[in-house]
Structure formats: structure tokens, C-alpha cells
Amino acid sequence: MATIKDVAKQAGVSVSVVSKALNDYEDINDKTKKRILKIAEELNYTPNLAGRNLSSKKRMTIGLISSAVFNTNKKDTNAYEVIKGIYTGVDEEQLELAIFLMDSQKQKQKSYTQFCRERNIGGAILHGLRTDDPYFKELLDTNIPCVNIDFRTDSQAENVGSVAIDNKTAGEEMADHLLTRGHRDIAIMAGTEETFVNIERLQGVKQGFEKHNVDFPESAVLYADFSEEKAYELAKDYLAEHRPTAFLCFSDLMVYGVMKAVTEAGLKVPDDLSLIGFDDIPFSAITHPPLTTVHQDFFEIGRQAAKLLMDIMKDYHFENHVVVDHELIERESVKDLNES
Amino acid sequence: MATIKDVAKQAGVSVSVVSKALNDYEDINDKTKKRILKIAEELNYTPNLAGRNLSSKKRMTIGLISSAVFNTNKKDTNAYEVIKGIYTGVDEEQLELAIFLMDSQKQKQKSYTQFCRERNIGGAILHGLRTDDPYFKELLDTNIPCVNIDFRTDSQAENVGSVAIDNKTAGEEMADHLLTRGHRDIAIMAGTEETFVNIERLQGVKQGFEKHNVDFPESAVLYADFSEEKAYELAKDYLAEHRPTAFLCFSDLMVYGVMKAVTEAGLKVPDDLSLIGFDDIPFSAITHPPLTTVHQDFFEIGRQAAKLLMDIMKDYHFENHVVVDHELIERESVKDLNES
DNA sequence: CTGTTAGCGCGTTCAT
DNA sequence: ATGAACGCGCTAACAG
Numbered sequence: 001m002a003t004i005k006d007v008a009k010q011a012g013v014s015v016s017v018v019s020k021a022l023n024d025y026e027d028i029n030d031k032t033k034k035r036i037l038k039i040a041e042e043l044n045y046t047p048n049l050a051g052r053n054l055s056s057k058k059r060m061t062i063g064l065i066s067s068a069v070f071n072t073n074k075k076d077t078n079a080y081e082v083i084k085g086i087y088t089g090v091d092e093e094q095l096e097l098a099i100f101l102m103d104s105q106k107q108k109q110k111s112y113t114q115f116c117r118e119r120n121i122g123g124a125i126l127h128g129l130r131t132d133d134p135y136f137k138e139l140l141d142t143n144i145p146c147v148n149i150d151f152r153t154d155s156q157a158e159n160v161g162s163v164a165i166d167n168k169t170a171g172e173e174m175a176d177h178l179l180t181r182g183h184r185d186i187a188i189m190a191g192t193e194e195t196f197v198n199i200e201r202l203q204g205v206k207q208g209f210e211k212h213n214v215d216f217p218e219s220a221v222l223y224a225d226f227s228e229e230k231a232y233e234l235a236k237d238y239l240a241e242h243r244p245t246a247f248l249c250f251s252d253l254m255v256y257g258v259m260k261a262v263t264e265a266g267l268k269v270p271d272d273l274s275l276i277g278f279d280d281i282p283f284s285a286i287t288h289p290p291l292t293t294v295h296q297d298f299f300e301i302g303r304q305a306a307k308l309l310m311d312i313m314k315d316y317h318f319e320n321h322v323v324v325d326h327e328l329i330e331r332e333s334v335k336d337l338n339e340s
Numbered sequence: 341m342a343t344i345k346d347v348a349k350q351a352g353v354s355v356s357v358v359s360k361a362l363n364d365y366e367d368i369n370d371k372t373k374k375r376i377l378k379i380a381e382e383l384n385y386t387p388n389l390a391g392r393n394l395s396s397k398k399r400m401t402i403g404l405i406s407s408a409v410f411n412t413n414k415k416d417t418n419a420y421e422v423i424k425g426i427y428t429g430v431d432e433e434q435l436e437l438a439i440f441l442m443d444s445q446k447q448k449q450k451s452y453t454q455f456c457r458e459r460n461i462g463g464a465i466l467h468g469l470r471t472d473d474p475y476f477k478e479l480l481d482t483n484i485p486c487v488n489i490d491f492r493t494d495s496q497a498e499n500v501g502s503v504a505i506d507n508k509t510a511g512e513e514m515a516d517h518l519l520t521r522g523h524r525d526i527a528i529m530a531g532t533e534e535t536f537v538n539i540e541r542l543q544g545v546k547q548g549f550e551k552h553n554v555d556f557p558e559s560a561v562l563y564a565d566f567s568e569e570k571a572y573e574l575a576k577d578y579l580a581e582h583r584p585t586a587f588l589c590f591s592d593l594m595v596y597g598v599m600k601a602v603t604e605a606g607l608k609v610p611d612d613l614s615l616i617g618f619d620d621i622p623f624s625a626i627t628h629p630p631l632t633t634v635h636q637d638f639f640e641i642g643r644q645a646a647k648l649l650m651d652i653m654k655d656y657h658f659e660n661h662v663v664v665d666h667e668l669i670e671r672e673s674v675k676d677l678n679e680s
Numbered sequence: 681c682t683g684t685t686a687g688c689g690c691g692t693t694c695a696t
Numbered sequence: 697a698t699g700a701a702c703g704c705g706c707t708a709a710c711a712g
Binding site: 001044046047049050051053054069074075077081084087091096099114117118120283287288 | 384386388389390391393409417420421424427431436438439441454457459460596622626
């Protein structure tokens with residue numbers, strides 16, 4: 001493989017001139033620059049990244065640190081879309097992406113900071129980490145730029161950002177959707193209690209109830225940790241003693257669990273019981289019935305995270321927290337009680 | 341961040357001794373080794389990968405070159421599982437994973453060989469590439485170890501391997517499953533014609549027909565390029581003129597397309613028409629009806645690909661082509677015609 | 681067993 | 697505008 005030396009020799013100049021030609025320096029003759037570029041092309045030269053990484057002050061690689069990939073149900077492809085988005089964003093600016101994935105098992109295996117140092121990482125995108133994760137805090141305390149996905153810290157640090165949809169508003173819209181259609185006995189299948197998105201969505205739902213002057217049913221809030229199985233169990237138990245007209249779920253996956261329990265109870269969706277979900281994972285459009293749910297553009301979330309991080313790294317950003325659009329998609333899992 | 345120099349200084353030895361201590365060399369005093377390791381620990385030292393990469397002959401990073409990620413339907417999570425498997429395998433041997441993704445658009449943007457050279461990559465896993473891709477051939481022609489997923493070259497090269505299920509046998513099992521249950525008018529929804537897996541599966545299906553002494557319906561073979569939409573279109577057209585008792589599909593995604601056409605034609609699955617698929621993507625278990633399909637363990641395929649590649653890189657392998665188990669999962673989309 | 685030296689491929693001063 | 701020299705952090709020969 002051709003090195004910078006080969007190009008220099010071929011061009012009859014020193015390596016430093018070649019380096020300057022390649023890196024768009026000003027103090028170089030235009031003709032020699034073109035000549036060098038041409039020779040580099042001919043020799044099929046591309047700079048070795050390890051060499052560049054070592055000598056350059058510029059950090060060219062971005063880290064993705066995620067527990068979302070291995071901690072989720074096989075049907076949950078959200079993290080997949082996020083990664084694609086991140087890759088796309090990083091790729092657009094010709095940077096490298098280094099990936100660090102873990103599950104709860106090896107959560108404590110290696111410090112994220114260490115991961116970043118080892119690779120000369122210039123900034124990291126954090127996805128699915130627990131806020132009480134010590135390594136998470138450690139990383140936030142370094143001056144390595146970070147962007148959190150689906151989580152917003154109070155940290156006023158200039159180099160920490162976040163990307164998410166407006167979960168609160170989305171929660172309010174869900175409640176409004178149900179309430180407007182006459183539902184009054186609503187059970188809430190929430191996610192993991194301490195989680196940022198869960199807190200936001202729940203607040204939003206409460207706001208929705210307030211606007212409609214309906215008492216919020218505190219006792220009808222179930223926490224299923226975003227798990228399909230757990231949602232199934234909880235719904236089954238709940239249905240044994242109650243008969244709500246609707247379940248408001250904080251993820252489509254939990255809707256599937258609930259739907260199973262509903263079906264087993266001999267009830268029909270949406271005739272006997274309505275269901276509204278969150279995420280709009282691809283299959284929610286073809287379930288029976290198709291799901292009414294809040295659509296999240298995970299690809300865009302990932303892409304925006306990459307863009308924000310790169311902006312922070314370049315010290316060229318106006319806002320540390322970007323909000324991606326969401327949309328409540330109305331399909332066929334919610335019945336309008338006013339019509340019957 | 342602590343460098344090897346800091347450790348050396350602290351330990352009162354030269355850097356080379358530290359290097360040897362860290363890399364398990366023999367010719368080093370056990371006590372000093374332990375002392376160095378302890379100090380490294382205290383200083384929270386971890387070697388910089390760029391430095392190591394540059395000086396070491398050993399290649400520590402593996403490349404994943406895939407067009408499968410961006411070329412597929414959102415419902416298709418096969419490539420996601422493959423990546424998880426690869427990551428897991430690579431991680432187990434403490435190597436790095438560098439990822440190169442492309443879609444058909446930027447297919448020609450950058451040479452895979454170049455990608456590998458730039459990063460001092462020791463071996464690459466290839467997924468979803470077209471066999472007529474010039475960069476694919478170029479890479480195979482270097483002496484960089486390669487493992488193909490779902491594709492087997494004739495190349496007898498020692499450093500080229502492959503991982504896949506036994507697609508031929510799987511195809512035969514599918515045909516057998518249908519034929520045994522009395523189906524005689526079977527349409528085949530095949531994938532992309534020139535594709536390796538497609539060819540293998542088709543051969544297998546033909547073998548199945550032969551074993552049952554049933555003429556293979558050449559004219560009933562449709563090629564839908566593994567696309568849900570295309571399968572829908574083709575099935576719709578086909579159903580306008582024919583009424584087979586079953587569709588044998590080379591992917592679950594295509595089953596979904598066919599199912600849509602079937603439903604629109606006013607037919608019921610499996611009562612009026614049986615469906616058998618391939619892949620067993622997560623949602624095929626909860627469709628209506630649940631799908632009978634050939635289960636592929638994509639995670640394991642990815643993991644085996646990583647393992648095989650690392651074995652080839654260590655020059656410690658006995659077989660260049662590994663076959664991962666598959667299983668025909670019987671659910672409810674195939675009707676037994678003998679019973680009626 | 682340890683230290684010295686060289687070099688991996690590149691970016692970056694600082695002279696010239 | 698160009699080149700010489702240095703260093704990034706590390707491994708690898710080789711000498712002692």
C-alpha cells in the first residue's frame with residue numbers, strides 16, 4: 001500500500017508538502033498541489049488512519065456507546081434505526097464511527113471513558129444507558145463532548161447535548177386522543193419508572209387528563225419496564241379485576257403484550273377495548289388491528305444526534321438540545337365511544 | 341491520559357519492558373512484570389490503539405462490509421442480528437470492529453480494499469454484496485482474509501471462507517412439507533435470481549419435488565427480489581389467473597406481500613391457500629395466522645462468521661465453510677390437504 | 681532479563 | 697512555497 005512517502009518520492013517533494021496538499025493548507029503552490037493530488041490519485045493513495053490519528057490533534061472518530069442494542073427484545077428495532085441514522089450522519093462528515101455495545105451483564109466491564117481514550121475519540125453518543133451508571137457519570141465529567149439520546153441531563157455543560165422527541169407533548173396527545181373519543185376508564189401501561197422518557201410521557205398524559213378535567217387514575221398506572229412479557233402479565237392481572245375501555249401504552253411492544261392478554265380474556269380490539277401505543281415499530285401497521293400509535297423517527301434521531309455532536313465538537317452550535325418531530329398515527333386500534 | 345512512558349517512569353524501567361509486561365512476553369522477570377501491571381492499574385493506563393496499530397504487525401481490527409443494512413426493508417432485521425452476532429464474536433477475542441455500510445447508491449464510492457488498508461484491517465466479513473461488484477472481487481484478490489455471509493465462492497483460496505445455513509436442504513424441506521400435506525399446485529415466490537441463496541434454495545425445492553415424483557412447475561416460479569411489495573404485485577397478478585393451493589416463499593417478507601394479495605383476493609390463509617416462508621423473522625410468530633417458516637439463526641451466523649474469520653487470520657482452521665443449523669418451524673399457515 | 685534504538689505513517693512546527 | 701526535524705504511542709529487533 002502506498003504511503004505518503006511514496007507520493008512524496010514520486011512527486012519529487014518532501015512528505016510535509018504532500019501532507020499539506022492533502023489537508024488543504026494555504027501555504028502551498030497551486031500547481032504542485034494539483035500535481036501531488038494527481039500522483040496520489042494515480043498511486044491510489046489514501047492516508048493511514050492510525051498514523052493520522054496519532055499525529056493529528058484533530059479527533060476524527062466518534063463513539064457510539066449503547067446498551068440499547070443488546071438489552072432489547074428482538075422485535076424492537078428502534079436501536080437499529082438509531083444506529084443507521086448515526087452512521088449516516090457521521091458518514092456525511094467523513095468521520096469514523098467506533099461502536100461500544102454492552103448488555104447489563106458486562107455493563108461494568110470497561111469504563112466508557114477508557115474506551116474513548118484508547119481510540120482518541122472526539123465525542124460520544126450515549127444510548128440506553130442507565131442514569132445511575134457510574135461510568136456514564138464519569139464520562140460526562142470528562143470534557144469529551146457527549147450527546148444523549150432519549151435523555152436530558154440537568155447538566156449545563158457546554159459540551160453535553162441531547163436528542164429526543166417531545167415526549168411530554170406526545171403523552172398529552174395520547175391522552176387527548178383517548179379522552180376526546182369518550183374513554184374515561186383508562187389504564188396506563190407505563191415503562192420503567194425512573195426513566196426519563198417514562199417520566200416525561202407520564203407528565204404529558206396527566207396534563208392531558210387535566211385539560212379534559214378528568215381525574216388522573218393514579219392507581220391504574222402499571223409499570224411494565226417496556227417489556228412485552230411483563231405487560232402481558234400485568235394486563236392479565238389487571239383485567240381479572242377491572243374492565244377499562246382502553247389501555248394507553250408507552251411502547252408498541254407493550255401493546256402486543258396487552259393485546260395478548262386482551263385476546264385471551266375473550267375481548268376484541270377495538271370493539272371491547274381500545275389500545276394506543278408508542279414508537280410505531282414497523283409491524284404495528286400490519287397487526288390486527290393496525291395500531292394507533294405515536295410515530296418516532298429513530299433514524300432521524302440518530303442522525304440528529306450525530307450532527308449535534310459534530311457541531312458541539314466544532315464548537316459551532318446554538319442549542320444543546322434538539323427535538324425531533326413525532327406524530328400520532330391514527331389507525332384502527334382505538335374505538336370512538338361517542339359514535340356508539 | 342497515562343501513556344506507556346508514564347508507566348515506565350513510575351516503575352523505573354524502560355518502555356520496552358512495560359510493553360513486554362503488557363503483552364505477555366516470556367523474557368521478563370515475574371516480579372517486575374507484576375509491579376508494572378500494578379502500576380499500570382494504578383495509573384489507569386490502557387494502551388492507545390492507534391499507537392499500537394501503527395507499530396504492531398498484528399492486525400487487531402476486523403472489518404464488516406455490508407450493503408445488507410441499508411438495502412433492506414425496515415421490517416427485515418436479519419442484518420441487525422447478524423451484526424450483533426459479529427460484534428459478540430469479535431468482542432470475545434478482544435478485537436476491534438470497523439464497520440463499512442453502503443447502499444446501492446454509494447456502492448461505488450469507495451473501494452473495500454482501500455477501506456481495509458486505511459484501517460490496517462486484518463480480515464473482513466462480507467455481507468449482502470453483489471457478486472458482480474468489482475470492489476468485491478478486488479478485495480477477494482488481495483490476501484486479506486475474508487468471510488462471506490450467505491455466499492460461497494468457488495475460490496479455493498485458503499484465506500476466503502463462508503458461513504451460511506444449508507439452503508439447499510432447507511429448500512428441499514419446504515417442498516417436502518407442502519408435498520407431504522397433499523399440495524400439488526404450488527407457486528414459488530423466489531428471491532433474486534442470480535443470488536447464491538436463491539439458487540441453492542431453488543435447487544433444493546426441485547430435489548424435493550423429484551423425491552415425491554412430482555413435476556416441478558417451472559412456469560410457477562416468480563422472482564420477487566426478496567421484496568415485500570414486489571411479491572405482492574406478482575402474487576396479485578398470478579392469482580388473477582391461477583388458484584394454487586400454496587405459495588412457497590423464499591423469505592417471510594415476501595410472504596407478507598403474498599398474504600396481502602391473498603387477503604385482497606378474498607382468500608383465507610390457510611383454509612383457501614397455504615403459505616410457507618423463510619427466515620422466521622420475529623413477527624412471523626404473531627402474524628395471523630402464525631407462519632410456518634424456515635428459522636435462521638442470524639445472530640449465530642454472524643458470530644460464526646467472526647469466529648471463522650479470526651481462525652483464518654490465526655491460520656488455525658480446518659474448514660473454510662461453516663454451516664449453521666436451520667429449522668423448519670411448523671405453525672399455522674399451512675393446511676394439511678390430506679385431512680380434508 | 682533489561683535497555684537502547686529504530687520505525688510504523690502521519691501532522692506539525694520551525695527554518696529556509 | 698518548501699523541507700528538515702520532531703513527536704504522537706507503541707512494538708520489535710538487537711545488544712548488553
